[in-house]
Amino acid sequence: MKEKTVVSDIDRSLYDFRYEEDESEYFDSGLSKEIISAISDEKNDTEWMREFRLKALDIYSKTKMVEWGPSIEGLDVDNIVTYIRQRSRMNTDWSEVPDDIKDTFERLGIPQAERESLAGVGAQYDSELVYHNVRKEVAESGVVYTDLESAMHDEKYADMIREHFMKLVPPTDHKFAALHGAVWSGGSFVYVPKGVKLEIPLQSYFRLNAKGAGQFEHTLIILEEDSYLHFIEGCSAPKYYEAGLHAGCVELFVGKNATLRYSTIENWSKNMYNLNTKRAVVDEGGKIEWVSGSFGSHVSYLYPMSILNGKGASAEFTGITFAGEGQNLDTGAKIVHNAPDTSSYINTKSISKSGGISTFRSAVTVNSNAEGSKSAVNCESLMLDRISRSDTVPVMDIKTDKADIGHEAKIGRISDEAVFYLMSRGLDEESAKAMIVRGFADNVSKELPLEYAVEMNNLIGLEMKGSIG
Amino acid sequence: MDNKKLNILPVPTFGWLKVNYEERENENDNERRVTKLNCSDGEKTRLEINESAAQRYELEVKGGQSVEVIEFITAKRADTQTAIKLESGARARLIQVITGTERTINNVRAFLSDGAELEYISLNIGGEDTLSDINARLDGRGARFEADIGYKVSNEGKLDINLLAEHFGKRTETRINASGVLSEKADKTFKGTIDFKNGAVGAKGKEKEDVLLLDETVRNRTVPLILCAEEDVEGSHGASIGRIDERQLFYMRSRGLDEQTIYKLAARARLDMVIRRIDDEQTNARIRQILGGNDDE
Known part of the structure; x- marks a missing residue:
């Protein structure tokens, strides 16, 4: 008798441990002006940020959910705790971090990775950063790597952040961008000065430990001319029966001839709704490289977008999605060619098994000013059984004749x-x-x-x- | 007058791309004229659709029989439905030439039983606003669907094609080839979907589009979907959009051709790929006459 080859689900034991939370630190669940104002009070927001949050809340309440993509019926934002007060201030020394939180990150291997292979680390636990540190020599080169809120209150960076914050992903972009604008907390700020090439990566790790909560971190990275950075983002959460929500936002500004590599290993637990928005704008000769692994979450909507705004700018997206039992992972990439001689390459793989649904969704737009641009898309899907599903939904929107656009996709089983x-x-x-x-x-x-x-x-x-x- | 949604993409995507559906005024609320096509085995039926009225043609092909229908759609405002039912082992060939129309709403629905074969050939030349919605449902084991679509859109013309091949039966096969040329503010969208339903064991689907863009005023949207709920299938799609490859250009220049001639030839070649499949002298002569006035080599 022939036995089917079995590919097991991802082993999540590494991520599924958790510590009990002190729920007195939770803000009320749901969304209201009072809750948003309380978050502003807690964070000592500047006046513009207070107004920004309230305006975003208003946009959220007026914006409909998109009419495409997986169902998010199981997510009731009124039951989501949008902010959890941290028990200790952010530290630059792991020994100062509360034991249970430190142990969590130890088990995830973050301090060890910091010692061995990283130029700096940020660690967020629920709503706030608990640890942020950068190597001395990196700081001396002028690189800024800190939590976004400290930077926002630092007069050296306050104007820069106000100039860039949610400019690439405005709250009007979609419903969960508006939600993010209203309740965001935590996240990292990176600034790499002109000509500085950081040879070893920086990493931020986002851990959502609390039950029935959301994580809304904001990552803002600015690379000046001729600089280089590899930034790694990791995410995980233990499994609960209650729905959790991740609606983070990543905004990347890549300067002239600069290169940013942004790598993500996302392994949220299967009760999570991962409605994350990532976007990069790239100047002349600059390059954005996305490396993305999507393994966790119950439902994902994730399509990092690259806007190639400068002549000769380029984007590369390499991604893998593994959808197992109970997962509906809708992932892909968006590229906008908005300058001459820009180029892009999307290369993705997806695997579906045990009833998992994986959808590759992409959009390549070549505007009329993007003469001489080139784009190639390659996506492959592997179905490992008959109860799963795999869809490929690419769109190419080309508005100039002087472009060279190629697309290839394949779907099938093990040959x-x-x-x-x-x-x-x-x-x-x-x-x-x-x-x-x-x-x-x-x-x-x-x-x-x-x-x-x-x-x-x-x-x-x-x-x-x-x-x- | 109400608007109605047409050419609906089977799985919607990002709204800002405006490819999920088209909206048009619901002009034809009057009763649709239904014509049953009685085609004998081996017979070729020619239809001249030149009246601006809502029409429906129904074709049933008995098991083992083979028929061919040629529709020349030239009505100023055409609204045409063609329903095809192919019994086990039946074969049909539907050729549609849409030309010179102001607005065309064209709808084709086909049901294929075991071993049935449908060959669909479509040529879209010179329509101002054409919407074609083609749906082949491959119900029977071993059913086969082939589509060859050619288009030439220019002079602010708009073309939206929504083609869906649904594989229900085992070992069913689809091949879709679309090729065409755009110029002078042309706006074309080709949505081609291969949908492998659960149970379509051993099904295969292949889709390809090749678009030549001739100037900077055009807009081309290519939307090739593969939907898959079955493990044992093979599906692929490919698309190539843009100008002629530099190496090809170099080769042809080295043979003494100037760039204008090369592009004329390349544009014609994309249509000829479809025209030569028509294999009907009368139709081909008419098509040559229509095309000849514009880009006679």
Whole structure:
């Protein structure tokens, strides 16, 4: 009898531990002007930010949910706690961080990664940063890596942040961008001065520990001319039965001839709604490289957008999505070519199993001023059983004749021919199929630093089991 | 007058791209004239659709029979439905030429039983505002659907094609080829969807579009969807949009052709790929006559 090859779900034991929360620190759930004002009071917001939050709340209440994408019926924002007061101030020394929080990040390997391979680390627990530090030599080079709120209150950066905050992703963009504008808290601010090339990455890790809560961190990165940065973002949460919400926002400003690599390993628990918005604007000759692994959450809407605004600017998006039981992951990328000679490349892989739904959704827009632009999109989907689903929904909108646009997509199962070939070279069926699936995911893992590639391989947890029938 | 939604994308996407549906005034509230097409095995039926009235053509092909229908749609404001039912082993060929119309709403629905084959060939030349919605439902085991679509849109013309191949039956196959050329403020959208339903074991679907853009005033939207709820299927789509590849240009220049001639030839070649599949001398002569006035080589 033939036994199906089984690819297990991602092993989440690493992420599913949790500590009990002191719920007296929770703000009331739901949204109201009073709650928003209380968040402003708590954070000692400037007047413009107070007004901004209230205006965003108004936009939120007037904006309809989009008419496409997975259902978010299970999410009741009125039951979501949008802010949890932190128990201690942000530290630059792990020994000062409360023990349970420190232990959480120890178990996630963050302090160890900081010691071994990072130029700086930010760690957010629920609504606020609990730790932020950057290596001395990095700080001396003029690089600023701190929490966004401290920077906003620092007169050196206050104007810069006001000039950039939610300018790329305005609250009018969509309903959850408006929600973010109203309740955002935490997140990182990075500034890389002209000519500074940071050889080792910075990492921010976002952990949502509280039950029935939301995380709304805001990441703002500004790269000046000729600079380089690799920024890594990690996210996880333990599993609860109550719906959780992540509606973060990432705004990236890439200067002339600068390069930003933004890597994300997202592993939210399967009760989470991940309605995140990421956007980059790239100046002349600049480059944005997205590396994205989506493994967790119950429902995801995630399409990092690159706006190529300067001549010769480029964008690369490399992504993998693994949708298992109970997951509906709608992911992809958006590119806007808005200057001559810009180029973009989207390369994605998706795997669906155990009833999981994965959708690749993309938009490549080439405006009439983007003469000489080039774009290539390549997406591949692998179906591992008959109860799952995989959809591909790309759009190319081209408004100039002087562009060269290519698109390729494939969907299918593990090829019998490939299995046969590998078996003829001495592998058993189980090992052959395992090798093919790992190879399928290889395009993302090879783009990550070694230690994160190993983490990703662990995350995928592709345990192959089978027999020849 | 009310608006109605037409050419609805099976899975909607980002609203700002304006590809989820088209809206037009609901002009034809009057009763639709229904014509049953009685085609004998091996017969070719020609339809001249030149009246601005709502029409519906119904074609049923018995098992093992083979028929061909050629529709020439030239009505100023055409609103045409063609419903095709193919019994087991039946074969049909539907050729639609839409030309010179002010507004066309064209709708094709086909149901394919076991082993049935439908060949759909469509040529869109010179319409001002054309909406074509084609749906082939491959119900039967081994049913096969082939679509070849050619278009030439210019002079502020608008063309929106929404093609959906639904695979229900086992070992069903679809092949979609679209190719065309845009110039002078043309606005074209091609939405091609291959939908593998659960149970369509062994189904295959392939889709390709090749668009040549001739000037900076055009707008092209290409939306190739693959929807998949079955493991054992093979689906692929590819698209190529833009100008002629530099290497091809170089090669043709080195053979003594100037750029204008090269583009004329390339534009014609994209339509010829579809025209040569029509295989009907009378229709081909008419098409040549229409095209000849514009870009006779």
